[in-house]
Amino acid sequence: MRTMELKTKLEILADAAKYDASCASSGAVRRSSLDGRGIGSTEGMGICHSYTPDGRCVSLLKILLTNACIYDCVYCINRLSSNVRRARFTVEEVVQLTLDFYSRNYIEGLFLSSGIVKSPDHTMGELVEVARQLRVDHDFRGYIHLKTIPDAAPELLADAGRFADRLSVNVELPQRESLQTLAPEKDEQTIRVAMGRLRTHIDDTKDARRERVASSLRSKPAAAPPFIATGQSTQLIVGADTSNDRQIIGLAARLYASYRLSRIYYSAFSPIPDASKRLPLVAPPLQRESRLYQSDWLLRHYGFSVDELLPPERPHLALEIDPKFAWALAHPEFFPLDVNRAPREALLRVPGFGRRTVDRILRSRSVRAVRSDDLKRLGVQPAKALPFVVLPDHRPKGNASAVLRNTVARLNPAKAMQLELYA
Numbered sequence: 001m002r003t004m005e006l007k008t009k010l011e012i013l014a015d016a017a018k019y020d021a022s023c024a025s026s027g028a029v030r031r032s033s034l035d036g037r038g039i040g041s042t043e044g045m046g047i048c049h050s051y052t053p054d055g056r057c058v059s060l061l062k063i064l065l066t067n068a069c070i071y072d073c074v075y076c077i078n079r080l081s082s083n084v085r086r087a088r089f090t091v092e093e094v095v096q097l098t099l100d101f102y103s104r105n106y107i108e109g110l111f112l113s114s115g116i117v118k119s120p121d122h123t124m125g126e127l128v129e130v131a132r133q134l135r136v137d138h139d140f141r142g143y144i145h146l147k148t149i150p151d152a153a154p155e156l157l158a159d160a161g162r163f164a165d166r167l168s169v170n171v172e173l174p175q176r177e178s179l180q181t182l183a184p185e186k187d188e189q190t191i192r193v194a195m196g197r198l199r200t201h202i203d204d205t206k207d208a209r210r211e212r213v214a215s216s217l218r219s220k221p222a223a224a225p226p227f228i229a230t231g232q233s234t235q236l237i238v239g240a241d242t243s244n245d246r247q248i249i250g251l252a253a254r255l256y257a258s259y260r261l262s263r264i265y266y267s268a269f270s271p272i273p274d275a276s277k278r279l280p281l282v283a284p285p286l287q288r289e290s291r292l293y294q295s296d297w298l299l300r301h302y303g304f305s306v307d308e309l310l311p312p313e314r315p316h317l318a319l320e321i322d323p324k325f326a327w328a329l330a331h332p333e334f335f336p337l338d339v340n341r342a343p344r345e346a347l348l349r350v351p352g353f354g355r356r357t358v359d360r361i362l363r364s365r366s367v368r369a370v371r372s373d374d375l376k377r378l379g380v381q382p383a384k385a386l387p388f389v390v391l392p393d394h395r396p397k398g399n400a401s402a403v404l405r406n407t408v409a410r411l412n413p414a415k416a417m418q419l420e421l422y423a
């Protein structure tokens with residue numbers, strides 16, 4: 001068989017990787033340089049972005065090692081039965097591409113995933129070898145995110161963690177039954193065991209580091225070898241099965257608690273060519289993906305519970321309004337809050353107040369009372385927050401929900417209809 005050009009492989013395998021959302025490019029403003037102007041793209045093909053622990057945004061070469069696969073996950077364009085053009089990089093090709101792109105300043109790291117060829121161990125072995133060659137043979141200091149194959153041998157996962165900054169094990173479908181139907185070769189238990197192993201490794205490494213810091217008081221110890229410094233993540237596909245938002249966010253809460261994931265990526269299912277009849281014909285609205293991200297954030301950083309965001313009687317997130325706003329409208333008894341007296345946890349629930357804003361308010365009010373003129377300076381969106389708060393020179397007239405409903409109805413009738421659901 002004639003050897004395929006490297007450029008052709010790159011086209012095929014960068015395009016095939018765009019279906020994997022588990023690097024942080026989703027949510028970015030869509031930009032492209034296909035019109036010949038500018039450099040780079042956020043279109044999810046070829047280059048994606050991720051964030052280092054210190055908050056730096058890095059560009060990653062996002063590719064598959066191969067889009068051939070012996071599994072037949074119904075929702076995946078690379079499945080065994082899919083009629084797509086196949087390509088496969090060698091380990092050395094991926095290493096060289098990464099180094100070339102890196103030396104030209106196109107990228108700061110690599111996001112590498114793969115279809116499964118020959119066996120899970122064989123494929124995982126090749127992924128690890130790419131990372132090993134980059135780190136050990138070429139002293140590559142850039143960011144590496146590897147996708148892991150849950151059925152691969154534990155030793156391979158452990159090796160992957162030594163070389164990569166982040167590993168992801170994709171849960172994919174929120175319900176066990178969906179996984180059985182749509183990805184019959186995958187097994188929920190195996191995925192959980194792999195995530196559990198990574199968590200144990202991460203915890204052990206942290207313990208070892210603490211131990212070394214403590215013993216450094218006595219002697220100077222060698223640095224503990226790192227293990228996926230930015231932690232593990234996973235991806236949930238939204239809209240390929242019948243899971244509602246409560247099931248998805250409920251699962252996310254359990255995954256964060258059980259495996260201390262750094263992040264969960266929500267990827268709206270996109271219909272694929274020659275799709276199975278078991279799949280929906282249309283993609284879910286992209287706004288659903290964005291509302292799930294907002295709920296996930298509220299869960300992790302704002303003290304909301306799954307039941308508060310998605311009570312059993314309302315298992316879907318509103319698309320027109322953000323989940324914090326929806327919660328506030330459903331809880332008029334909680335408002336208005338006195339900005340100068342309320343505790344931090346309560347202020348975090350005010351629409352228009354972010355974490356930094358709340359911290360600024362707390363600092364500011366320790367010096368003098370915060371007034372409505374101060375809000376903008378402190379980073380608040382006054383139109384959003386004022387109906388929910390009391391200040392020395394401001395008190396909302398009437399019920400906060402009614403005030404907001406009227407304001408929103410004037411600005412956006414479609415949004416107003418959604419708000420009625422939260423009456």
Ligand code: SF4
Pocket residue numbers: 069070071072073076077078079080114115116183
């Ligand atoms: S194992 Fe991965 S690449 Fe293979 S068919 Fe399933 S989702 Fe696609």
